[in-house]
Amino acid sequence: MKLYSKEEITKQMRLHYSEKKTITMKSFNENKNVCCSTTVKRYFGTWNNAKKEIGLSSGIEYNKLKLLAAIKEKINSGEIKRISDIDKIADLPSYKYIKKLWTIEEMEKIFGIKIKKYSYTAESIALQYNKVKKKHNKITFELLKKETGISAGTIRKYFKSWNMFLRYMGEEPNHIITSVTHTNEELIELYRRISIKIGKEKYGATSRDLKEYDFPYSKSVLASRFTSLNYLRKIAGFEIKREITPKYSKQGIKLMLYNKYKKYGRKLTQTEIAKNESLPNPSSIFYYFQTTKISDVWKEVLNEK
Numbered sequence: 001m002k003l004y005s006k007e008e009i010t011k012q013m014r015l016h017y018s019e020k021k022t023i024t025m026k027s028f029n030e031n032k033n034v035c036c037s038t039t040v041k042r043y044f045g046t047w048n049n050a051k052k053e054i055g056l057s058s059g060i061e062y063n064k065l066k067l068l069a070a071i072k073e074k075i076n077s078g079e080i081k082r083i084s085d086i087d088k089i090a091d092l093p094s095y096k097y098i099k100k101l102w103t104i105e106e107m108e109k110i111f112g113i114k115i116k117k118y119s120y121t122a123e124s125i126a127l128q129y130n131k132v133k134k135k136h137n138k139i140t141f142e143l144l145k146k147e148t149g150i151s152a153g154t155i156r157k158y159f160k161s162w163n164m165f166l167r168y169m170g171e172e173p174n175h176i177i178t179s180v181t182h183t184n185e186e187l188i189e190l191y192r193r194i195s196i197k198i199g200k201e202k203y204g205a206t207s208r209d210l211k212e213y214d215f216p217y218s219k220s221v222l223a224s225r226f227t228s229l230n231y232l233r234k235i236a237g238f239e240i241k242r243e244i245t246p247k248y249s250k251q252g253i254k255l256m257l258y259n260k261y262k263k264y265g266r267k268l269t270q271t272e273i274a275k276n277e278s279l280p281n282p283s284s285i286f287y288y289f290q291t292t293k294i295s296d297v298w299k300e301v302l303n304e305k
Contacts, residue, residue, distance in 0.1 A: 004035055006043055006053075013040070013054050023051065026196055029237065038237040047201055064101055068110065071098075075111060082113060082149065100199075122158045122168070125150060129169060153212055184225055187217070192236045204238035223287040248280055250288040256280075257301045267302075270294040 012034040017023040025037040025047055037047060044050040074080040074089060086095045102110065128148045133139045135147075141162050144150055152162075159165035163173040182190065194213055195205040207219040207229060219229060226232040230240050256279055260268055270282050273294070279285075282294065289297045 004039060004043065009035060009040055009043055009050070010054050013050060017054070024196070025201060025237075026193065029192075036237060041202075041239070067098070067101070071111060075113065080113070120150070120154055120158065125154070125158060125165075126169060129165075151212075152214070156211075182216075187222065187225060188232065188236050190215070191222070191232055192238075195236070195238065200238075202239055203241055204233040204236060220283045220286060221292065223283070224290050224292050227287060227290065248284060248288065253280060253285055253288055254301050257285075257297070261298075261302070267298045 013023060013028070016028060016031055016034055020027055020031075028034060028037050028040070040050045041047055044053060071080065071086070074086075079089060080086060086098055098107070107113070128150060129139065129144060132144055132147045136143060141152065141155070145152070155162055155165050159168055166173040191205065194210070194215060195201065198205060198209060198213060200206075200209065205213070205215075209215075210217075210219065210222075222229060222232055226235070233240055257268070257273075260276070260279065268276070273279050273285070274282055285294075285297055286292055289300060291297060
């Protein structure tokens with residue numbers, strides 16, 4: 001690991017700002033001529049502390065002025081029709097972050113957009129769903145959100161999950177396995193980008209954040225690639241709040257599964273494993289084997305690879 005002094009780091013930051021006219025963790029990490037943001041935070045505690053050290057404001061006032069112009073520009077172009085549309089625009093912070101800067105009343109006055117204060121019930125959500133379905137015949141959560149503004153958080157509040165909501169509506173959910181089309185490096189960058197976008201510059205986004213902000217993959221998919229969300233945080237340059245002692249080991253799980261194979265004389269299905277209280281749940285198994293297929297797990301357990 002290369003050692004730096006605070007003077008060297010601040011010199012690099014000033015030079016970067018002078019050349020790029022901006023300095024964010026993302027832009028700094030993309031600059032191959034400087035150290036990384038993780039190194040900066042190791043010496044200064046936080047990214048904002050380092051910015052203050054070189055005389056740059058890290059406060060909300062600077063961000064407000066910049067965001068004010070950017071948001072008004074998007075409103076004038078028609079890209080933002082309601083303030084929550086901010087979440088759909090890649091180069092703007094999240095709506096959740098915007099709400100930290102201005103109250104609803106201030107936003108209505110500044111941006112000239114009437115912000116509807118939604119008050120839902122299970123019945124009103126069902127009514128909205130039926131209206132959208134009648135219009136489009138088939139319906140997905142993305143379509144419902146686009147047409148009504150009902151968020152994933154609202155669905156979870158009243159029905160726990162989208163699939164449970166569909167059952168409430170008398171429909172059988174179609175389970176679609178997400179195809180992972182990104183490389184590990186691309187996933188790390190996606191995670192880093194969404195974490196910075198929602199203001200989680202220190203510890204990175206949580207699994208709840210990823211759900212709320214429509215990250216394209218689930219926690220289990222990330223865990224199958226990176227063993228755990230904490231490890232993804234680490235390699236993406238974020239801090240980890242606390243180290244968690246693993247409950248299982250890969251070798252231990254192999255032994256448990258092999259013993260079940262000998263007992264039953266066959267490979268247990270994913271459903272059977274999920275119902276067996278003496279075994280870890282399939283998601284945990286997938287974490288350790290870095291896969292999303294139980295067939296791959298059995299191949300490794302029985303040395304069939």
